[in-house]
Every structure is written in C-alpha cells, then in structure tokens.
Amino acid sequence: MSLVAVEWIESVLIGAVQAGTVFLIASLGEIYAERSGVLNLGMEGMMIVGAAVSFIVTNALGHGYAILAVLLAGLLLGLAHSFLTVSLRLNQIVVGLAITILGLGLGGLLGNAAIRRGIILFLNPEAPERNLIVQEAEKLPDIPIPFLRDIPVLGGMFFRQNGLVYLSLILAIVMWFILFKTRFGLSLRSVGENPAMSDAMGINVFRIRYISMVVCGMLGALAGSYLFIGYQPFWVEGMTQGRGFIALALVILATWNPLRAILGAYLFGGVEALQFRLQVLGVAAQLPQFLLMLPYIVTIATLVLLSLESVRKRIGVPASLGKPYSRE
Amino acid sequence: MKEKVSRRKFLGVSTATAAGAVAAAAVVAGIGGYLGGQAMAPPREVVKTETVPVTKRIKTGYIYVGPVGDFGWTHAHDLGRKWADQQFGNVESSYIESVPEAESAGAIENLIRQGADLVITTSFGFMDPTAEVAAKYPDKYFVHISGYRSGAAGNAPKNMSSAFAEFYQLYYLNGLAAGAVTETGVVGYVAAHPIPEVIRHINAFVLGANYSYKRRTGRNIKAYVNWLFSWFDPGKTRQAATALVEESNADVLAFTEDSPTTLQVAEEYTTQKGRRVWSFSHYGDMRQYGPNAHLTGQIVHWGPIYLEFYRMVATGTWQSVDIWTRIGDYMPFRWRQPVDKSTMGNVDGTLQMAPLAPQVPSEWQQLIKARYEEMKELLFEPFSVEGNDGVPIRDQAGEARISGNQRADRDMLWNMNWFVEYIESELPKV
Numbered sequence: 001m002s003l004v005a006v007e008w009i010e011s012v013l014i015g016a017v018q019a020g021t022v023f024l025i026a027s028l029g030e031i032y033a034e035r036s037g038v039l040n041l042g043m044e045g046m047m048i049v050g051a052a053v054s055f056i057v058t059n060a061l062g063h064g065y066a067i068l069a070v071l072l073a074g075l076l077l078g079l080a081h082s083f084l085t086v087s088l089r090l091n092q093i094v095v096g097l098a099i100t101i102l103g104l105g106l107g108g109l110l111g112n113a114a115i116r117r118g119i120i121l122f123l124n125p126e127a128p129e130r131n132l133i134v135q136e137a138e139k140l141p142d143i144p145i146p147f148l149r150d151i152p153v154l155g156g157m158f159f160r161q162n163g164l165v166y167l168s169l170i171l172a173i174v175m176w177f178i179l180f181k182t183r184f185g186l187s188l189r190s191v192g193e194n195p196a197m198s199d200a201m202g203i204n205v206f207r208i209r210y211i212s213m214v215v216c217g218m219l220g221a222l223a224g225s226y227l228f229i230g231y232q233p234f235w236v237e238g239m240t241q242g243r244g245f246i247a248l249a250l251v252i253l254a255t256w257n258p259l260r261a262i263l264g265a266y267l268f269g270g271v272e273a274l275q276f277r278l279q280v281l282g283v284a285a286q287l288p289q290f291l292l293m294l295p296y297i298v299t300i301a302t303l304v305l306l307s308l309e310s311v312r313k314r315i316g317v318p319a320s321l322g323k324p325y326s327r328e
Numbered sequence: 329m330k331e332k333v334s335r336r337k338f339l340g341v342s343t344a345t346a347a348g349a350v351a352a353a354a355v356v357a358g359i360g361g362y363l364g365g366q367a368m369a370p371p372r373e374v375v376k377t378e379t380v381p382v383t384k385r386i387k388t389g390y391i392y393v394g395p396v397g398d399f400g401w402t403h404a405h406d407l408g409r410k411w412a413d414q415q416f417g418n419v420e421s422s423y424i425e426s427v428p429e430a431e432s433a434g435a436i437e438n439l440i441r442q443g444a445d446l447v448i449t450t451s452f453g454f455m456d457p458t459a460e461v462a463a464k465y466p467d468k469y470f471v472h473i474s475g476y477r478s479g480a481a482g483n484a485p486k487n488m489s490s491a492f493a494e495f496y497q498l499y500y501l502n503g504l505a506a507g508a509v510t511e512t513g514v515v516g517y518v519a520a521h522p523i524p525e526v527i528r529h530i531n532a533f534v535l536g537a538n539y540s541y542k543r544r545t546g547r548n549i550k551a552y553v554n555w556l557f558s559w560f561d562p563g564k565t566r567q568a569a570t571a572l573v574e575e576s577n578a579d580v581l582a583f584t585e586d587s588p589t590t591l592q593v594a595e596e597y598t599t600q601k602g603r604r605v606w607s608f609s610h611y612g613d614m615r616q617y618g619p620n621a622h623l624t625g626q627i628v629h630w631g632p633i634y635l636e637f638y639r640m641v642a643t644g645t646w647q648s649v650d651i652w653t654r655i656g657d658y659m660p661f662r663w664r665q666p667v668d669k670s671t672m673g674n675v676d677g678t679l680q681m682a683p684l685a686p687q688v689p690s691e692w693q694q695l696i697k698a699r700y701e702e703m704k705e706l707l708f709e710p711f712s713v714e715g716n717d718g719v720p721i722r723d724q725a726g727e728a729r730i731s732g733n734q735r736a737d738r739d740m741l742w743n744m745n746w747f748v749e750y751i752e753s754e755l756p757k758v
Contacts, residue, residue, distance in 0.1 A: 237395040276571035
C-alpha cells in the first residue's frame with residue numbers, strides 16, 4: 001500500500017474515533033439501563049442538556065467544573081427518569097420521549113444568550129466579557145501519550161486524543177468487566193431478565209434499576225459534553241441532531257455488550273467521517289446518502305437476527321426490557 | 329413615549345381634516361367606521377382633496393424556522409425585525425420561532441387571530457402554507473422570504489409578496505479574495521443542500537477564485553464541494569471541513585451552513601497545526617470565531633426590506649412585489665464611487681461584505697472594491713464572460729453556458745443546476 005493510502009485510511013480512522021466517541025459514551029449508559037430492564041428514550045434530551053451545561057460552565061469555570069456539572073445534571077435527569085418509570089411505573093416510552101422533549105427545551109433555554117450570561121456571571125462574577133457572548137467554548141486539549149502516539153495509524157486513533165476519548169475506552173472495558181464478571185453485574189442482568197425471580201432471590205430490583213438509570217443519565221449527559229467540548233465546540237440549539245437516537249440503535253447493534261459498542265460506535269462515527277472524504281475523492285456523489293443509511297441497515301439486520309429465539313438466548317437480550325416491575 | 333405623542337397628534341389632525349374632506353377620510357381605512365357620522369355630508373361639498381400624512385399603528389408577526397438564538401439565519405431575520413421596528417416606531421411585532429414546516433399554516437393563522445396585519449414567513453418551506461393562508465385572509469398581508477410565489481409573479485394571491493437578499497455577488501467577491509491568497513490553488517466549499525441557491529453561490533465563489541488565481545499564476549483553480557445534506561450540524565461540518573483540507577489540500581474554505589464551524593476549523597489549522605487555512609463569515613459577522621483565519625464574508629441586513637412592507641401596510645399602499653435584493657438595492661446612495669471612497673465593508677442596503685483581511689494584496693483589494701462599486705449600478709455581472717476573465721463560462725461537461733455578451737438572467741440563477749468546470753466534485757442529483 002502506498003503512503004498516501006495509509007495516510008488516507010489514518011485520517012478516516014481518526015475521524016471515526018472523534019465522531020464515534022459521542023455514540024460510545026451514550027451507548028455505554030444505555031446498555032446499563034436496558035440490561036436492567038429500563039428502556040431510556042430520553043437519551044437525546046440528556047445529551048443536549050450535557051452539551052448546554054458543558055458550554056456554559058466551561059465559559060464560567062473551565063473544563064473540570066464543567067464535567068462535574070454535566071455529571072450532576074445527568075444524575076438528576078437519570079433520577080427523574082427512574083422515579084417516574086421505576087417508582088411510579090409509568091410507561092417508559094412516554095417518559096423517555098418526554099425527557100427528550102424536555103431536554104431539548106431545557107438546552108435551548110440554558111443556551112439562550114441572556115440566560116447563559118446570567119448563569120455564567122452567577123457562577124463566576126469575574127468571567128471575561130467574551131465568555132459571556134460567544135457561542136463557543138474552549139475545546140478540551142489533546143493529550144498525546146508518549147511513545148504510543150507514534151505508532152502508525154493506531155497512534156493517531158487512540159493516543160493523540162483528548163481525555164474524554166481515553167475515558168470512554170477505559171469505561172467500556174470497566175463497564176464490560178462489571179457487567180459480566182462481577183456479582184453486581186450478574187444481579188443487574190438478572191433484574192433485566194426476570195425481575196420477579198431476582199426479587200425472590202433477594203436482589204433489590206428498584207435499587208439496581210435506579211443505579212443503572214442514574215449511570216445512564218450521567219453518561220448521556222457526558223456524551224453531550226463530549227460532542228460540545230471534545231468534538232466541535234459551537235453551540236446551536238438542537239446540535240445533537242438525533243445522535244441520542246443513533247446511540248439507541250447502536251445498543252442493539254452491539255447486542256447490549258460494552259466491548260462490542262466500541263466497534264459499533266466507530267462504525268457509526270466512521271460513516272460520518274468517511275462520507276465527506278469519499279465526496280472529496282469524487283466517488284459517486286450519491287454514495288454519501290447510501291452511507292448514511294448503512295448503520296441503520298446493519299441495525300435492522302441485527303434486529304432481524306435477534307428475532308431468532310436461539311440467537312436471543314445466546315446473546316442474552318434483556319427479556320424484561322421496557323416492562324415496569326411491581327411486587328404483587 | 330415619542331411614538332404615543334405622534335400617534336395622538338395624527339388622530340387629531342386626521343379627524344379635523346376628514347370633517348371637510350370625505351375622500352381623505354376614506355384613505356384612513358383604519359378609522360373609517362369611527363368617522364361614519366361625518367361621512368353623511370353631500371358629495372358636492374368636496375371641492376379638494378388633501379393629502380394627509382397617514383400611518384396607522386400596525387401589528388406584524390414573523391414565523392421563524394429556527395431558534396432566534398444568537399447566530400445564523402433566524403438570528404439575522406430577528407435583527408432585521410428589531411431594526412425595522414425601531415425605524416418605523418408605530419408598530420407592534422411578535423414572532424414564533426422554531427416552527428416546523430408542516431405546522432406553519434397553523435402558526436400563521438395564530439398570528440392573524442392575534443390581530444397581525446402583516447405576516448412575514450422566513451423559510452423556503454413556508455411558501456405554500458403562506459399562499460394558502462393568504463387566500464383565506466384577503467384583507468391581511470403576507471411576505472414570504474426565499475421563495476418564488478407572489479401576487480406579482482402571478483402564482484399567489486395579490487396580498488402576498490416575496491423577497492430575498494441575494495448573496496451571489498458577494499460570493500464572487502469572496503472568491504476573488506480567495507484566489508488572491510490561496511497557495512495551493514485549491515478551494516473548498518462546505519454546502520448544506522444541493523438547491524439552486526446554494527449551487528449559484530458555489531459557482532459564483534469558484535468563478536471569482538478562478539479569476540484572481542488565474543491572473544496570478546496562469547493556472548485554473550481547483551474546487552471541491554462537500555455536501556452536508558443538513559442546514560446545520562456542527563459535528564458533521566467539522567468532518568466535512570477537515571476532509572477538504574486534508575484530502576483535497578484546500579487552503580480556503582467557503583460554506584453555506586448555519587454555524588461558524590468551518591471558520592473554527594480553519595482557525596485551528598492556522599493557529600495550532602501550522603497550516604494556513606482561510607474561511608469566511610456567513611449571514612452574520614463571525615470574526616470572533618476565527619480572528620486569524622477570517623478572510624472576508626457575506627452578511628445580510630433584512631431590515632430595509634421589512635421596513636418597506638411596514639410602510640406599505642401602514643399607508644394602505646400595498647402592492648404585491650417580488651423583491652430580490654442585490655448590491656445597490658436599498659442603498660441610500662446607489663451610484664458607483666471611486667475605489668478610494670468605496671463603501672464596501674459598510675452596512676449598506678441589505679448586504680454587507682465583511683471586512684477584507686489585510687493579507688489580501690492591495691491590487692486585489694482595489695479590484696474587489698472596483699467590482700463592488702460597479703455592481704451597485706449592475707455594470708458588472710459575475711455570471712458573464714467578463715466575470716470569467718474573457719472566456720465563456722462552461723459547465724463540467726464542457727458545454728458553454730454563458731458566452732458572447734450574455735449575462736445570467738433571473739431564470740438561470742434561480743434554476744441553476746450545473747457546476748462550473750473548475751469544480752472537481754460531482755453535483756448530486758436530487
């Protein structure tokens with residue numbers, strides 16, 4: 001392969017990781033929620049709130065506080081979702097969509113020029129005037145990792161990125177380990193399979209579902225903050241553009257497995273990166289639209305596969321997904 | 329407070345005059361009923377008509393497609409609304425933001441029910457609903473932005489007008505600046521949707537870039553276009569702009585998209601990655617998002633257009649019109665100025681060329697200003713042989729689209745569905 005081709009592939013793959021990380025973080029959260037039996041359709045709303053909060057708090061207090069504030073916002077949204085769906089046992093689809101709509105509205109409200117100015121001044125009365133006005137914020141710095149960064153292709157993909165990209169990869173591994181290799185993970189999965197049985201075995205179904213939903217909310221908001229401070233730091237209302245729903249599709253594609261979610265996320269991100277590089281190459285102009293469909297086709301194909309009982313069993317689709325649990 | 333005084337004064341004046349002049353009273357349609365008693369006078373007593381300065385207080389409503397926010401297309405319209413309100417004074421305006429196209433008819437009727445005399449809808453997709461509602465309320469007035477239906481054009485009711493502030497001339501001038509600074513001879517364009525408006529902006533930009541680049545080097549410019557298929561998506565725009573720099577080696581990036589992402593990416597390359605990349609302002613002044621990468625740009629001021637419609641409605645002199653403003657329109661002084669007195673860069677009429685970066689060589693600054701001044705009187709047209717440095721404008725298939733002393737006419741501009749030959753990318757079929 002010529003050097004030019006290697007460079008081209010490297011550029012696509014770097015783009016895939018940068019565009020895909022938002023899907024990865026969000027889908028990790030969603031996997032926990034769904035594994036415990038709670039379908040969270042509020043992902044898009046949680047994401048945009050995370051983006052708005054990171055935008056405002058970064059301009060007031062910097063990145064560190066921004067991430068903390070984002071996690072707190074996500075925690076509150078996750079709590080709200082679980083209170084409504086787990087404690088009050090409301091329909092998860094309705095609650096999820098309501099949180100998406102609420103989040104989109106809340107994001108727009110927070111991002112409003114006058115309101116965000118007020119919040120920034122409240123958090124930091126000494127904030128520079130420019131930070132009160134602009135619709136951007138400082139981007140997270142890239143932290144190249146010594147030695148590893150020089151590996152061809154892989155160096156650019158994984159070792160010359162910002163902290164949230166590293167964190168997403170560590171999270172995927174840790175969350176996979178917890179889910180499949182620990183007692184807590186076993187409880188979480190069994191709650192999603194058969195809450196009544198788990199309850200009888202002494203597992204606190206409500207507690208597990210609350211924990212999963214809160215983790216999901218925090219990661220959803222974190223995904224939104226990555227989209228803003230980690231990827232493209234410009235605030236526009238509705239800037240998530242459906243990425244929360246793509247993350248939901250990704251969970252199915254990854255068959256509720258955090259490690260497979262890494263591959264899936266980079267596939268979805270790769271489509272985003274590849275379409276523009278192919279356009280420049282002059283590959284048939286219709287191709288980008290076809291490429292945009294590709295992840296969904298793969299997702300639908302996965303769904304079809306999952307309809308087979310044997311496949312479902314082997315993969316372990318949460319059998320009680322979407323069903324509220326009540327003790328009789 | 330000032331408005332209220334003048335309004336009261338007006339009522340006094342008009343009532344007094346109307347007692348003697350029935351015809352004048354008829355002009356004051358808004359208070360016609362009020363004066364019914366006096367109108368009983370026999371017609372032969374009318375010996376002369378007086379012209380009364382009549383403006384009634386009007387209510388206007390705007391339908392926006394996006395959030396007012398503080399950036400982009402809808403923000404520019406909202407600035408126009410505020411400007412027109414302030415200039416006119418005797419007006420009460422309101423707006424509904426983020427209206428989906430499918431729900432626009434209901435939103436327009438809402439504004440009418442709240443008493444709006446004039447409704448202005450500001451997205452292409454609102455065109456047909458606006459025409460429908462206009463037919464339903466013949467005594468109200470409607471203006472649609474960026475479409476082609478109006479009473480004047482004969483494809484909508486008489487109480488509907490259409491208007492647009494056109495950028496292709498500014499894009500051509502931006503292109504001249506791009507061709508004057510590019511080192512690689514490659515320019516890129518991040519574009520939203522393949523529709524005629526965007527296509528003619530791309531063509532105009534590339535023609536301009538080719539003109540100056542060819543004069544400098546004798547070679548043709550190369551241009552690449554990346555389509556987003558979305559009006560805004562900062563994330564995708566980043567990928568599109570990055571791909572243009574890295575894969576096509578472009579060092580000037582223009583865009584039609586609703587965020588300054590392309591300019592931010594250019595700034596990153598220029599200040600952090602040691603690669604000089606230029607970009608522009610679009611719709612609003614975006615300089616603060618890329619102070620080192622900002623070459624020039626296109627800025628719109630909708631206010632003068634809105635003010636004209638306010639005046640028509642308030643004075644009862646409505647006429648359905650199809651306004652398509654270019655350089656020169658609504659400018660207080662429309663005559664060509666000498667280059668050293670050029671008003672380019674000022675807020676002038678409905679369009680504004682963003683300030684030119686000082687790195688553009690002075691000979692090109694002079695030419696750009698000269699062209700700007702010529703366009704005030706339409707002495708120069710980008711889509712002409714002159715605009716292409718003396719050779720016919722050919723499309724990608726090599727067919728001459730404009731030759732001899734032809735100029736693009738409105739139909740060609742409005743229906744443009746071909747790329748000029750200097751563009752390497754294919755135009756998607758839609």
